[in-house]
Amino acid sequence: MAEAVIRPNDPPDAPTVAAASGSAAASTVSTVSTVRTARTARRVPGWGLLAVPGIAFLLLFFGWPIADMAILSLTEPSPANYAVFAESPVYRDAYVTTFLVAVVTTGTCLLLGYPYAYVMHASGRRLALVLGFFVLLPFWSSILVRTFAWSVWLQDSGIVNTALMSAGVIDEPLPLIRNALGTTIGMTHVLLPFMVLSLYAGMRRIDPDLTRAAKSLGASPLTAFRRVFLPLSKAGIYAGSLIVFVISLGFYLTPAILGDPGEPLVGQLIVEQVSGQLEFGVGGALGVVLLVSTLVIVGAGTRLVDLRTVMGYEE
Amino acid sequence: MRRIPWKGGLRTAVALIAVFLLLPTLVVIPLSFTEGSLLRWPPRGFSLRWYETLLADPAWRDATLKSLEVALWTALAATAIGTTTALGLTRGRFRGRQLISSLSLSPIVVPTVITAIGTYFVFVRLGIVGTTAGLVLAHTVLALPLVIVSVTNSLRSFDRNLELAALSLGAGPVSTFFRITLPLVAPGVAASALFAFITSWDEIVVALFVTDPVVRTLPVVIFNQLRSGVDPTVAAAATLLVLVTVTALGVALAARRGLKT
Numbered sequence: 001m002a003e004a005v006i007r008p009n010d011p012p013d014a015p016t017v018a019a020a021s022g023s024a025a026a027s028t029v030s031t032v033s034t035v036r037t038a039r040t041a042r043r044v045p046g047w048g049l050l051a052v053p054g055i056a057f058l059l060l061f062f063g064w065p066i067a068d069m070a071i072l073s074l075t076e077p078s079p080a081n082y083a084v085f086a087e088s089p090v091y092r093d094a095y096v097t098t099f100l101v102a103v104v105t106t107g108t109c110l111l112l113g114y115p116y117a118y119v120m121h122a123s124g125r126r127l128a129l130v131l132g133f134f135v136l137l138p139f140w141s142s143i144l145v146r147t148f149a150w151s152v153w154l155q156d157s158g159i160v161n162t163a164l165m166s167a168g169v170i171d172e173p174l175p176l177i178r179n180a181l182g183t184t185i186g187m188t189h190v191l192l193p194f195m196v197l198s199l200y201a202g203m204r205r206i207d208p209d210l211t212r213a214a215k216s217l218g219a220s221p222l223t224a225f226r227r228v229f230l231p232l233s234k235a236g237i238y239a240g241s242l243i244v245f246v247i248s249l250g251f252y253l254t255p256a257i258l259g260d261p262g263e264p265l266v267g268q269l270i271v272e273q274v275s276g277q278l279e280f281g282v283g284g285a286l287g288v289v290l291l292v293s294t295l296v297i298v299g300a301g302t303r304l305v306d307l308r309t310v311m312g313y314e315e
Numbered sequence: 316m317r318r319i320p321w322k323g324g325l326r327t328a329v330a331l332i333a334v335f336l337l338l339p340t341l342v343v344i345p346l347s348f349t350e351g352s353l354l355r356w357p358p359r360g361f362s363l364r365w366y367e368t369l370l371a372d373p374a375w376r377d378a379t380l381k382s383l384e385v386a387l388w389t390a391l392a393a394t395a396i397g398t399t400t401a402l403g404l405t406r407g408r409f410r411g412r413q414l415i416s417s418l419s420l421s422p423i424v425v426p427t428v429i430t431a432i433g434t435y436f437v438f439v440r441l442g443i444v445g446t447t448a449g450l451v452l453a454h455t456v457l458a459l460p461l462v463i464v465s466v467t468n469s470l471r472s473f474d475r476n477l478e479l480a481a482l483s484l485g486a487g488p489v490s491t492f493f494r495i496t497l498p499l500v501a502p503g504v505a506a507s508a509l510f511a512f513i514t515s516w517d518e519i520v521v522a523l524f525v526t527d528p529v530v531r532t533l534p535v536v537i538f539n540q541l542r543s544g545v546d547p548t549v550a551a552a553a554t555l556l557v558l559v560t561v562t563a564l565g566v567a568l569a570a571r572r573g574l575k576t
Contacts, residue, residue, distance in 0.1 A: 046409070050402045061455070068440075115328055118325075119325060137336075144538060148549070149341075267426065270432060275435075
């Protein structure tokens with residue numbers, strides 16, 4: 001198997017152990033050991049085989065479900081499932097609303113996330129750690145609990161309205177929940193950590209010498225930021241916006257709790273069709289359209305940003 | 316902070332954003348200790364009665380135990396499969412490796428609602444809706460990409476010369492793996508096991524589809540309670556949910572930190 005042969009960039013590393021002893025003889029030893037390593041490595045069965053169970057598992061329990069959804073959308077009872085888009089404005093409206101909510105959520109997250117990530121990046125170790133903790137905690141905490149908590153803040157008898165009314169600012173409770181505003185507030189809160197982490201990862205890849213060079217050449221801190229740092233942080237901006245936008249499109253939980261039941265988003269419609277109406281075919285068709293739009297956006301996004309870094313691979 | 320332009324305003328803004336990130340969620344904690352029987356702000360008095368309900372009421376207790384069981388199995392399955400997959404994908408040399416390693420992360424990109432209904436369709440065919448095994452399988456799919464990414468990162472960051480040294484000193488490939496490779500990536504593997512645990516423990520959308528009235532997880536019961544009549548037990552359950560997550564997160568971050576030192 002050709003793949004078991006050590007890659008060309010491995011052997012030069014091999015002498016490190018020998019080089020530490022610093023003698024001429026050592027380099028001979030290292031050459032011998034490299035040869036032996038290559039021979040040993042050849043006897044090891046391909047590492048690639050280890051990936052087989054995982055890939056098989058994903059094909060079976062992820063690939064099959066997606067394929068099944070696509071098949072049901074065409075056969076349960078017929079491709080006419082896709083006609084719902086032509087027949088009822090509810091579905092088209094849901095896609096438009098979902099898209100708008102996703103745009104606003106992404107914009108708000110970027111607006112709040114950029115300064116946050118920037119301060120995290122530019123400040124000392126301890127403050128960066130604290131700020132990072134403030135992001136990781138909500139990032140990993142239950143979306144259900146966070147959405148539930150927002151309903152305590154936003155409902156008519158909730159914290160915000162009670163406070164405003166007792167302060168005499170308003171007489172009637174403000175409609176903060178059961179509408180697109182509630183959904184957007186909740187989704188911004190849920191997705192902001194994704195944005196901050198993407199932006200921060202992008203900023204860390206920027207060479208600090210570049211802004212330093214700009215300043216030493218006479219640029220004011222503001223100019224150095226605007227002309228050097230900001231353009232260099234674009235990769236993080238694209239990555240964060242892509243991930244937030246894509247997750248927004250398929251969101252179910254937050255709109256279900258904070259949104260307007262009369263103006264459902266796509267995720268809610270899909271759940272309603274499948275578990276409420278038991279219309280697997282129509283639900284499948286809605287799912288396929290959502291999936292295809294998601295993949296088109298992700299595909300377009302990969303032209304701007306390396307998807308692998310979006311998903312958390314370190315370089 | 317010295318290098319930051321317009322630092323005063325920026326600092327205030329960032330402090331406010333930090334409050335926005337953390338504070339809203341915390342209201343569930345005081346609510347869970349209320350004496351009143353309504354889930355309403357402000358909480359009245361102090362009592363542990365809703366925690367008693369959480370432990371005594373079979374519906375809540377069973378769901379809590381089921382959540383723990385499913386999350387532990389998911390952590391185990393996702394870590395075992397994910398670690399071997401990460402090894403295969405980083406070390407293997409075969410055609411389409413890049414493509415496959417990108418595709419193996421697709422459960423992150425595909426909207427969870429879609430994964431949920433697809434899984435439901437397949438589970439109906441297999442007759443495993445409302446089973447613990449089904450829940451574990453579905454949650455393992457969601458947790459797997461996290462484990463693959465996390466283990467891949469720790470595999471890439473360690474010095475492979477250590478393995479070559481062991482091999483050149485006469486250790487076999489198997490003993491090199493167990494005595495050199497595994498101990499070195501162990502903190503990363505442990506952290507990803509905890510992340511897989513949290514993923515399952517908090518998961519709700521897929522669980523809504525593949526659970527039934529008998530086999531339910533804690534988030535599913537919370538969600539159903541939120542839609543019907545609400546008593547403050549929900550706040551107690553929510554507090555428990557977050558408490559377990561925060562503990563697991565703390566341990567995971569400590570383990571990862573161990574990797575770096």
